[in-house]
Amino acid sequence: MSTNFEFDFCAVLIILKYERGKKEMVKLRLEQRLSLKQILTPQLIQTMKLLQIPRLELENDLKLELDSNPFLEIVEEKEQDSNQKVEQELDEWDNFIDQMNISFPHILEKEPESDFEPINIVPAKEKLFDHLMKQLRLSTNNKRELAIGEAIIGNLNRRGFISLPLETIIEYINEGVKLTPPTDMDEVERVLSLIQTFDPPGIAARNLRESLLLQLENIGKKDSLAYRIINEEFENLLSDSTYQIPEKMGVSPEDFAKALSSLRTLSFAPASEFDVTNYSIEPDLIVEKINGKWEVRYNNSSIPTLRVNHQYMKMLKNRKKLSKEEKKDLLDKLNSARWWVNSLQHRESILIATMNEIIAHQLEFFERGPGNLHPLKMEEIANEVGIHTATVSRVVSDKYVQTPHGIYPMKYFFIQGLKNLSGETTSAEKVQKRITEIVKQENPSHPLSDQAISDMLRKEGIICARRTVVKYRQKLNIPPARFRKRQRS
Numbered sequence: 001m002s003t004n005f006e007f008d009f010c011a012v013l014i015i016l017k018y019e020r021g022k023k024e025m026v027k028l029r030l031e032q033r034l035s036l037k038q039i040l041t042p043q044l045i046q047t048m049k050l051l052q053i054p055r056l057e058l059e060n061d062l063k064l065e066l067d068s069n070p071f072l073e074i075v076e077e078k079e080q081d082s083n084q085k086v087e088q089e090l091d092e093w094d095n096f097i098d099q100m101n102i103s104f105p106h107i108l109e110k111e112p113e114s115d116f117e118p119i120n121i122v123p124a125k126e127k128l129f130d131h132l133m134k135q136l137r138l139s140t141n142n143k144r145e146l147a148i149g150e151a152i153i154g155n156l157n158r159r160g161f162i163s164l165p166l167e168t169i170i171e172y173i174n175e176g177v178k179l180t181p182p183t184d185m186d187e188v189e190r191v192l193s194l195i196q197t198f199d200p201p202g203i204a205a206r207n208l209r210e211s212l213l214l215q216l217e218n219i220g221k222k223d224s225l226a227y228r229i230i231n232e233e234f235e236n237l238l239s240d241s242t243y244q245i246p247e248k249m250g251v252s253p254e255d256f257a258k259a260l261s262s263l264r265t266l267s268f269a270p271a272s273e274f275d276v277t278n279y280s281i282e283p284d285l286i287v288e289k290i291n292g293k294w295e296v297r298y299n300n301s302s303i304p305t306l307r308v309n310h311q312y313m314k315m316l317k318n319r320k321k322l323s324k325e326e327k328k329d330l331l332d333k334l335n336s337a338r339w340w341v342n343s344l345q346h347r348e349s350i351l352i353a354t355m356n357e358i359i360a361h362q363l364e365f366f367e368r369g370p371g372n373l374h375p376l377k378m379e380e381i382a383n384e385v386g387i388h389t390a391t392v393s394r395v396v397s398d399k400y401v402q403t404p405h406g407i408y409p410m411k412y413f414f415i416q417g418l419k420n421l422s423g424e425t426t427s428a429e430k431v432q433k434r435i436t437e438i439v440k441q442e443n444p445s446h447p448l449s450d451q452a453i454s455d456m457l458r459k460e461g462i463i464c465a466r467r468t469v470v471k472y473r474q475k476l477n478i479p480p481a482r483f484r485k486r487q488r489s
Contacts, residue, residue: 047339047343047346048391048394050343050344050347051346051347051350051391051394051395052394052395052397052398053398054397054398054399055282055284055302055303055398055399055400056282058303059302059303062303062340062344065336065340069333069336069337069340070309070312070333071308071309071312071313071330071333071334071336071337072306072308072309072336072337072340072341073306073307073308073309074304074305074306075304075305075306075307126274127274128153128156128160128271128274129153129154129156131199131274132153132156132195132198132203132204133149133150133153135198135199136149136150136153136194136195136198139194139198140194144179144183144187145191145194147173147177147179148173148179148183148187148188148191149191149194149195151169151172151173151177152169152188152191152192152195152204153195153204155169156203156204156271157271158269158271159268159269159270159271159272159477160200160202160203160204160205160211160269160270160271160272160274161204161205161206161207161208161211162192162204162205162206166185166188166189166192166206167185169188170183170184170185170188173188192204196214197218200267200270200271200273200274201214201215201218201219201267201270202214202215202218202266202267202270203270203271205270208268209230209231209234211267211268211270212230212234212263212266213227213230213231215266215267215270216230216266221262224259224262225249225251225255225256225258225259226259226260226262226263228249229245229249229256229259229260229263230263232249233245233248233249237482238480242482260482260483260485261485263483264479264483264484264485266483268477268478268479268483269477272477282299282301282302282400283299283400283401283402283407284298284299284351284399284400284401284410285297285298285299285351285352285355285399285400285401285402285410286298286299286401286402287355287359287366287401287402287403287404288404289366289404294359294363294366296352296355296356296359298348298351298352299402300348303344306337306340306341306344307341308334308337308338308341309337312330312333312334313334350385350387350391350395351395351399353385354381354385354392354395354396354410355401355410357381357384357385358376358381358410358413360384361374361376361380361381361413362374362376362413365405365413366403366404366405369405370405370429371429371430371433372430373413373415373427373429373430374427375415375416375426375427375428376413376414376415377414378392378393378396378414381414395410396409396410396411396414397411415427415428415429416428426462428472431457431462431464431472432472432475432476434457434460434462435453435457435469435472435473435476435478436476436478438453438456438457439453439473439478439484442484444484444485445485446485447481447482447484447485448481449481450466450469450470450473450480450481451466451469453469453473454466454468454469457469
């Protein structure tokens with residue numbers, strides 16, 4: 001009896017579910033809705049990629065396309081009259097001298113002709129990479145050590161520290177240089193130890209602590225109290241627990257003070273005196289002031305103007321004589337050629353439009369130079385140009401612009417800001433400049449702490465927390481107060 005009841009109950013459940021399903025099915029219906037969707041076609045994806053890649057990669061890709069695609073050809077510039085060229089060059093020199101007079105009036109001051117020595121040219125600053133490679137070649141003739149050393153030296157940052165983990169450098173050596181047999185951690189660390197003995201002292205360290213220890217070794221103070229302090233109490237030295245160190249190490253406050261005094265001669269950035277760029281930067285854009293107006297020019301020195309070759313276009317008119325494969329191959333080449341022509345024009349116009357809007361927002365920088373940037377977000381430029389914020393990010397990535405004040409990455413002009421007491425925003429660059437000025441003006445025997453600098457900025461109306469002062473100070477390679485302390489002479 002109970003069995004039948006259970007069966008009947010299950011049957012009822014199945015029927016109820018079936019009936020509910022029928023009702024739900026009845027509710028299903030077809031509808032037409034109007035909606036906007038952005039479908040990324042393969043060509044659009046390639047166009048976005050072309051917008052993002054840096055100039056050197058673009059040149060290489062373009063060269064490969066020109067070599068393989070007969071439909072694509074370079075538009076040769078029309079030959080100008082020689083007199084017109086001379087006049088054009090003289091006009092350019094006039095503009096250059098005018099800009100120099102505005103930006104650096106003291107450089108072009110008139111001096112007696114007898115004092116002018118055209119052969120006396122100031123030599124370019126030596127690059128850190130070249131400086132260290134010279135020492136490496138004098139230290140070893142071993143090809144393996146030279147290859148490993150070059151990989152290490154090539155991965156030093158602006159301060160002269162190793163910018164990547166050694167495991168990553170080993171990976172690069174084994175995959176890129178392809179030593180036989182592959183290198184390992186012991187061999188790389190041995191070469192690294194050799195490089196760490198080079199000039200400048202403290203170079204190729206993995207962190208600040210290691211750099212300071214290397215500098216102390218270099219001046220024969222490995223057995224000194226200063227070395228012990230850095231080796232054993234470095235974290236406490238950078239914190240507010242300095243007063244505990246003498247007692248913990250079992251030394252007198254006087255000896256501790258003397259040791260700190262010797263630490264003040266060490267460098268927080270061993271590579272600061274060198275040019276750390278290992279490559280030459282070619283700007284994508286050139287900004288100059290012509291007849292009182294800032295103008296943006298696209299640098300097409302190594303990226304020529306292209307067009308579709310009309311001779312090959314004629315071949316398509318006689319396509320009846322071509323096979324199916326030949327027709328398809330020619331059509332692919334033609335489409336690729338058209339895409340390159342259109343995409344390069346699009347890249348140029350977007351870059352110029354973006355830079356024009358940057359100038360409008362950062363006019364004070366172009367007129368007066370570094371230290372005069374205002375807070376600027378990519379969203380603001382995107383709204384002005386009429387493109388998506390992500391597109392602006394692609395446009396400024398790995399792109400450089402030549403200005404009267406030097407060559408800068410386009411990302412340099414987008415900076416965050418700090419709010420002041422009146423609710424307005426001050427650029428991080430201006431705050432960093434002000435911190436540098438405060439440190440230069442401080443009493444050397446009583447340097448200002450990070451909190452004191454924060455308080456001074458607040459009095460000037462700038463809200464900058466102590467931890468933010470620490471971040472900016474480290475970015476500016478300014479040591480902590482205890483390392484800046486020195487007696488007035």
